Amino acid sequence: MKTALICGVSGQDGAYLAKLLLEKNYHVYGGSRDAQMASFANLDRLSIKEKIKLVSISINDFRSVLQTILKVKPDEIYNLAGQSSVSLSFEQPVETLESISVGTLNLLEAIRFSNLPIKFYNAGSSECFGDTGSEAADEMTPFRPRSPYGVAKAAAFWQVANYREAYKLHASTGILFNHESPLRPERFVTQKIVATACRIAAGSPEVLTLGNIDIARDWGWAPDYVEAMWLMLQKEVPDDYVIATGKTHKLREFIQVIFNSLGLRWKDHIRTDVTFFRPTDIAEGYANSSKAQKELNWVAKYSMEQVAQEMVKAHLVKTQV
Ligand SMILES: C[C@H]1O[C@H](OP(=O)(O)OP(=O)(O)OC[C@H]2O[C@@H](n3cnc4c(=O)[nH]c(N)nc43)[C@H](O)[C@@H]2O)[C@@H](O)[C@@H](O)C1=O
Numbered sequence: 001m002k003t004a005l006i007c008g009v010s011g012q013d014g015a016y017l018a019k020l021l022l023e024k025n026y027h028v029y030g031g032s033r034d035a036q037m038a039s040f041a042n043l044d045r046l047s048i049k050e051k052i053k054l055v056s057i058s059i060n061d062f063r064s065v066l067q068t069i070l071k072v073k074p075d076e077i078y079n080l081a082g083q084s085s086v087s088l089s090f091e092q093p094v095e096t097l098e099s100i101s102v103g104t105l106n107l108l109e110a111i112r113f114s115n116l117p118i119k120f121y122n123a124g125s126s127e128c129f130g131d132t133g134s135e136a137a138d139e140m141t142p143f144r145p146r147s148p149y150g151v152a153k154a155a156a157f158w159q160v161a162n163y164r165e166a167y168k169l170h171a172s173t174g175i176l177f178n179h180e181s182p183l184r185p186e187r188f189v190t191q192k193i194v195a196t197a198c199r200i201a202a203g204s205p206e207v208l209t210l211g212n213i214d215i216a217r218d219w220g221w222a223p224d225y226v227e228a229m230w231l232m233l234q235k236e237v238p239d240d241y242v243i244a245t246g247k248t249h250k251l252r253e254f255i256q257v258i259f260n261s262l263g264l265r266w267k268d269h270i271r272t273d274v275t276f277f278r279p280t281d282i283a284e285g286y287a288n289s290s291k292a293q294k295e296l297n298w299v300a301k302y303s304m305e306q307v308a309q310e311m312v313k314a315h316l317v318k319t320q321v
Contacts, residue, residue, distance in 0.1 A: 211276030244287030
């Protein structure tokens with residue numbers, strides 16, 4: 001039986017990954033900054049909280065990281081911890097850099113120091129590419145990040161690549177494009193749209209206020225994407241992979257799918273507000289994940305339309321209970 005440590009188990013990806021690893025018969029340790037205080041609502045929602053050994057770990061604190069690794073002796077570590085909101089990274093740039101970049105470095109250093117044969121997955125991000133234009137980004141595309149979050153993820157990416165080369169660590173980064181699910185908090189645009197549209201369909205007179213709805217993204221299904229994380233660590237040779245559906249849509253198309261599925265005309269219920277615009281944003285993100293398809297045998301199973309429908313369905317079930 002293998003043992004995995006998931007840093008950041010309370011988030012969307014942490015919860016789905018924990019579920020996947022439990023199904024694969026792993027001993028799963030779930031790391032969170034304060035395991036006594038965190039609510040782990042996502043783990044409860046997937047009915048897996050009792051099956052996970054929860055541990056307190058602050059990846060910003062080398063002592064805490066090293067102690068946890070020496071105690072758990074994991075075969076695999078998944079780093080899903082740190083700031084995940086691009087928008088918030090403009091308000092908290094220092095915390096963003098520390099939690100993502102220093103946090104990743106602490107994990108790499110502690111793995112190296114422990115001398116244990118641990119395989120390491122690092123959560124990278126398409127934010128590193130910045131604007132791709134219409135040219136699909138792959139693993140060779142240069143990084144031109146346009147947010148403090150993207151800059152921090154780019155630094156962490158290169159730290160992982162350097163430790164892989166310099167110290168022969170089995171360390172990989174998944175460069176994941178946007179991936180959504182019913183576990184997404186409303187701070188992210190997809191769930192904000194789903195939740196508001198469902199309230200409007202139920203009779204709420206509110207208006208959905210958004211920022212730039214002309215941006216375009218490649219939106220996939222989070223449970224698909226955690227499988228790619230696991231696949232990366234099963235490879236003999238570690239490497240980095242772009243993970244995406246390969247299809248990009250404007251935000252206004254996502255809005256339309258959600259409102260249509262609820263029998264509403266979206267244009268009657270939306271207002272844009274410049275206060276939701278970011279100081280710099282990505283206009284469009286196109287992805288080429290053919291390396292993952294070829295080497296990991298991974299393809300995204302859900303389209304943007306299916307992701308949108310599943311989110312609406314889950315929201316209606318959750319709010320009816
Ligand atoms: C790959 C990447 O994916 C995610 O980051 P994100 O793309 O910033 O996600 P989001 O849902 O906050 O924004 C998407 C787009 O939608 C625009 N937008 C318009 N109006 C609103 C609005 O009202 N709220 C929000 N949040 N965004 C809005 C906003 O300006 C942006 O262009 C994270 O998982 C991150 O961890 C990650 O790695």
